Amino acid sequence: MNLLSRVAPAALLLGLSTTAALAEFVGPTAVPEAAAFDAQGEPVFVNRSDIYDFRALPSYSEPEFVTAFVEAGKLPPVAERLPAEPLVFNTATMANGAGVYGDVMRHVIGGRPEGWNFWAGQSYGWGGIDIGLVECLTRTGPLFQVNAEDLQPMPNLAKSWDWSEDGKSLTVHLVEGAKWSDGVPFNTEDIAFYWDNIVMDPNVTQLMGASQATYGEGTTLEVLDDYTFVFHFTTAFPEAVLYAMAYGNFCPGPAHALKPHHPAFGGESYEGFLNSVPADYLNFPTMGAWVVTEHRPDDIVVTRRNPYYWKVDSDGQQLPYLNEVHFRLSTWGDRDVQAIAGTGDFSNLEQPENFVESLRRAADPAAPARLAFGPRTIGYSLVPNMSANGWGEPDERGQKVRELNRNLDFRLGMSQALDRVRLGESLVKGPFTAEYPGGLLAGTSFYDAGSTVYYPTSTDSAKAHFEAAGLTDSDGNGFYNFPGGDDVQVALLVNGDYQTEKNLAEGIVAMMADAGIKVVLNTQSGNDQNAARDSGRYDWFIDRLGAHMITVVQNTAALAPVGPLTYNGHHANNAGELDLLPFEQEIAATINAFVDSRDADQRVELMKTYQRLFTENAYQIGLTAFPGALIVNKRFANVPEGAPIFMYNWAEDNIMREQVYVPADQQAALELQPNTLPGEPGSAGPVTAE
Ligand code: BQZ
Secondary structure: OOHHHHHHHHHHHOOOOHHHHHHHOOOOEOOOOOOOOOOOOOOOOEOHHHHEEEOOOOOOEOOHHHHHHHHOOOOOOHHHHOOOOOEEEOOOOOOOOOOOOOOEEEEEEOOOOOEOOHHHOOOOOOOOHHHHHOOOOEEOHHHHHEOHHHOOOEEOOEEEEEEOOOOOEEEEEEOOOOEOOOOOEOOHHHHHHHHHHHHOOOOOOOOOOOOHHHHOOOOEEEEEEOOEEEEEOOOOOOOHHHHOOOOOOOOOOOHHHHHHHOHHHOOOOHHHHHOOOEOOOOOOOOOOOEEEEEEEOOOEEEEEEOOOOOEEEOOOEEOOOOOEEEEEEOOHHHHHHHHHHOOOOEEEEOOHHHHHHHHHHHOOOOOOEEEEEOOOOEEEEEEEOOOOOOOOOOOHHHHHHHHHHOOHHHHHHHHHHOOHHHHHHHHOOOOOOEEOOOOOOOOOOOOOHHHOOEOOOOHHHHHHHHHHOOOEOOOOOOOOEOOOOOEOEEEEEEEOOOHHHHHHHHHHHHHHHHOOOEEEEEEEOHHHHHHHHHOOOOOEEEEEOOOHHHHOOOOHHHHOOOOOOOOOOOOOOOOOOOOOOHHHHHHHHHHHHHHHOOOHHHHHHHHHHHHHHHHHOOOOEEEEEEOOEEEEEOOOEOOOOOOOOEOOOEHHHHOOHHHOEOOHHHOOOOOOOOOOEEOOOOOOOEEOOO
C-alpha cells in the first residue's frame, strides 16, 4: 500500500487536506500491541446475593468490650442497634470464613482531610478514609468478582429497587431501621436532604461532582415514606442510574447534623456550610463501619468501630471485625514502603517507580506483606481544557491556549510530540507499561482496537500540525509564537503528591519543547490540584483515569460533557453555558444514546463510535497505562482473591474491609484506643464503658 493510499484516507477522515498530509504529517495507525501482562490470581466468581443479602437472623453478637457499654446502660442491646433485616455477609463466600473481632488495619495515605463535609466537596484525604466512612445507596467496588450474567450494582443502603412498567420511574427501598453512628435513624429525610439540598442546589458542589445530570437531565426524586422513594426519569430504563447510586455519587450525609448549617435551613452561608464540620471535629455521624475519633494533623486519623453498623455476618456477628482503622498522614510513595516493610498494612502499588523494589522485597518468604499484580487498569492522559467561554476565568494567554486546544491540528501535534514508549520507560522498564492512545482502556469489556485511532510519535509531524494550526516560530527561538505575539506557553497542572505524575510531566515538558511548544509546570498538592482541575483553572492537566474509562458503566456520565459538570476537560461557564465543538456534541450524543439503550449489541456499537470519535479527535492525549498491585499485610484474612487495586472502585472498597479480619493467634496489640467506642458527635474523642 503506497503512502498516498495510506495517508490520504486518514487525512480526509480528519478533514485535513491531502496535499498538506502528504507533505509532513504522519497519519494515524493501529494501536501498537501491548506486552501481555497477566494479573496474578483470579477472582472466585459468584453472584451478588452469594456475597451478601438482607435478612433477619435469630440472634446477634458483638465484641465483649461493646457488651460492657450495653451493661453500663450506654448502648441499647445489639439487636436494637441493627435494622430489622441487616445486611448479612455470607461466611460461606468469605475467602476464609467467619472472622473474629480485634486488631487494626493501618492505612498510610498521601492526602489530608480538609474537613468532614464530603457533601459540600471537602476531601477526607482519600486512600480509603471516605470509602470507610461514607456509605452509598448501591455498591460496585466488589463487582470484579461477580458473574457477568449477574452484573449490576449491589444493594447497600438501598436494599432493593423496582422499575415501573414503562421504565420511567424507579422505586427504591431503603434498609429499614438502620441508624447513624450516633443512634439517629437513617431514613428518607437523609435522602431528601441529599437530593434537594446537595445534588439540586447549584451552590453546592460535591467532592466527586454528582449533579442532576449524573442521574439524567430532568430526573426528579419523590419521597413516599420513611424507607421508600421514587426516581422519575425523562427517558425509559436509564439503568446507568444504579451505578450512579454507588460510591462518589449517591452517598447521603446525616441530615440531622448537616441541615442546621445549610442556608436552606438557617445556615449563615454556603461557605459556612462547607466549613461546618472542620477537620478537628470528632465523632461525626457516619453510616460507615468506623467513626473518626482522633485526628492529629499531618500525623494520623484514628477511627473506631461504629456500634450501630447495620451489617452482620451470617453467624450473627455485628461487623466490622476490625475494631480500629488508622490513616497515617504521609505520602503515597511512603504507603508502598510501609506496606512492604510491615509498618503499614495496605497499599495500592500504583507508582511504577516503586514496582521493582517492592517486588524484590515482597519476594522474600519472610516478607510481612502479600503483593499481587492485577490487570493494566492504571492509565494517564494529558487533558486539554476545551472551554473557550470562560470556565476557570482564563487570562488572555490562557484564553489563547484554550482556542488552540480546540483546534484539532494542535491536539494532533500534542499527541505526536509525545513518545509514549519513552514516557513509560521513564517510569519503569519491563513489561509493565503500554502505549495508551486515550479513550477506553485496552483489555476492558467495551474496548475495540479497530475503533481506536493512534497517532504515532513524530516530532516533525507534530510541528507540521502546530503550523497547520496557525503557529509559526516568528522570533526564531525554537518555540512557536501566537500569531504576531509571544511564545506559546502552556501551563500544565500536576498533582505533586505523585512521583509518577511529576515524572510524566517532566517528560511532557521535554518532548513538547523538542516540538516547539513551551510548557511550564503548575505543580500543586492533591487537594489544590483537584480544586484547580474541577474549577477549570488549567490549560492542560494530567489525569489518572477514572472507573468510567475501564468499566464504562461506572460513572458513565464522566465519559462526555453530557451535563455542565460531567466531563473533566470541559465544564460549563458560570452562566451554565457549555460551548461544545461539533465532535464533542457527537460524543455527548453517543453517550446519551448508550445510557438510553437496553440493547447489548447496540451498546457495543455505540461504544465503538465513542472510542473512534474520542481517539481520532485526540479529545484527551493518552500517555501510558500499567497494572497496579495490591499489597496487604499477611496477617489479614478474607481479602478476596484477585481483587484489583482499581476497577469499578479502589481496593479499599473492593476488598470489603468490614469483613476482613485478623485470626486471633496473629493479632498484634496495635489498637491505639482499645475498648473504646466513638463519643457524642463533636465531643473530644472516643469513650470507654465506665
Ligand atoms: C486510592 C484512592 C482511594 C482521587 C485519589 C487521589 C485524589 C483523586 C483518587 C488511590 C488515592 C490513591 O487516589 O492514590 O490508590 O487509595 O485514593 O480513594 O489521587 O487526588 O482526586 O480521584 O481516588
